[in-house]
Amino acid sequence: MIALLVVALLAQTASLDRAVAHFEAGRIAESAAEFDRLVQADPRVMPYLWQRGIVLYYAGRYRDCREQFERHRTVNPNDVENAAWHFLCVARAESPAASRKALLPVGPDARVPMRQVYEMLRGNMSSDEVLRAAGAQPTAQFYAHLYLGLYFEAVGDSRQALEHIKAAAADRYAAAGDYMHMVARVHLKLLQTRRSR
Numbered sequence: 801m802i803a804l805l806v807v808a809l810l811a812q813t814a815s816l817d818r819a820v821a822h823f824e825a826g827r828i829a830e831s832a833a834e835f836d837r838l839v840q841a842d843p844r845v846m847p848y849l850w851q852r853g854i855v856l857y858y859a860g861r862y863r864d865c866r867e868q869f870e871r872h873r874t875v876n877p878n879d880v881e882n883a884a885w886h887f888l889c890v891a892r893a894e895s896p897a898a899s900r901k902a903l904l905p906v907g908p909d910a911r912v913p914m915r916q917v918y919e920m921l922r923g924n925m926s927s928d929e930v931l932r933a934a935g936a937q938p939t940a941q942f943y944a945h946l947y948l949g950l951y952f953e954a955v956g957d958s959r960q961a962l963e964h965i966k967a968a969a970a971d972r973y974a975a976a977g978d979y980m981h982m983v984a985r986v987h988l989k990l991l992q993t994r995r996s997r
Contacts, residue, residue, distance in 0.1 A: 812838050812841060812842070812845070815834055815837060815838050815841075816838060816851075818834050819831050819834035819835045819838065819851070819852070819855070820851065822834060823851075823854075823855050823858075823982075823986060824982050824986065826986060826989055826990070828855060828858045828859050829859060831855045831859075832852075832855050832856060832859040832861065835849060835851070835852035835855055835856075836852075838852070839852070846868070846871055847871040847872055847874050847875045848872070848875060849868065849872075850868070850869070850872045850876070850881075850882065850885075851979075852868055853865050853868035853869045853872060853885055853889075854885060854983060856868055856889075857885060857888060857889055857892070858986070858987075858990065860892075862889045862890070862892045862893035863889075863893055865885070865886075865888075865889035866886060866889040866890055866893065869882050869883075869885050869886035869889065869904070870886065870904070873886075873904055877905075877906065877907050878906055878907035878908055878909050879906065879909060880906050880909040880911075880914035880915065880917055880918045881914065881947075881980075882904065882906070883903060883904040883905075883906050883918060883921070884917060884918070884921060884947055884950070884951075886899075886902070886903070886904050887899045887900070887902075887903055887904075887921050887951075887954070888950055888951075888953075888954050890902045891954035891955070892954065896954055896955045896956075899921075899954070900921065900922065900923060903921055903922060906918060911940075911943070912933055912934065912935070912937070912940045913930050913931075913933040913934045913940050913943060913944045914943065916929060916930045916933040916944075917930055917943070917944070917947045917948075917951075920951065921951065927948050927951070927952075927960075930944050930947070930948060931944050931948070938972070938973060938975075938976040939976040939977075941973070941976075942968055942973040942976040942977045942980075942981065942984075943977075943980070945964045945965070945967040945968035945973075945984075946964070946965070946968040946977070946980060946983070946984050948960070948964040949961050949962070949963070949964030949965035949966075949967075949968055949984075949987070950965075950987075952964060953965075961991070962991055962995075965984060965987050965988050965991060966988055968981070968984035968988075969981070969984040969985045969987070969988040
């Protein structure tokens with residue numbers, strides 16, 4: 801079954817590449833539409849398209865975003881990032897309190913500081929503790945800043961959201977963050993556009 805889905809995704813590589821390129825260029829609606837076409841062409845690929853969930857978040861389609869991450873959990877149950885994006889979608893659609901109650905369970909995710917990020921989302925750890933856990937390791941620092949920025953935005957602290965997203969989007973984290981560094985850069989541009997209005 802998984803092999804068939806991989807083949808199905810590979811057959812749609814051009815469409816996936818277009819969706820990602822639209823997102824990177826800040827064309828959120830176009831990216832979401834391209835991801836939707838991927839799912840319409842073969843619904844079996846939906847659980848694997850975590851990138852779609854991120855785009856749906858930025859498109860303001862929070863209920864669809866929530867569903868995407870709930871479906872992704874069926875193929876990737878240990879990933880704290882999946883639970884974090886689900887948290888963000890529920891926080892925007894409903895409230896941070898509702899998102900804490902709906903927080904997806906995760907299995908063992910050994911990446912630092914992802915376990916600490918998860919505990920922060922649960923309300924059991926502070927943002928300072930997440931940063932301390934990241935230490936001096938660039939990849940850990942990047943993920944700490946990214947998820948702190950997203951978290952602060954979800955709970956309505958725009959000053960700290962901007963501070964952490966700006967840190968995550970810094971060039972020095974490009975290699976450490978890879979695809980998620982692109983997400984941080986897109987997010988920063990959107991925040992700066994909102995602030996300039």
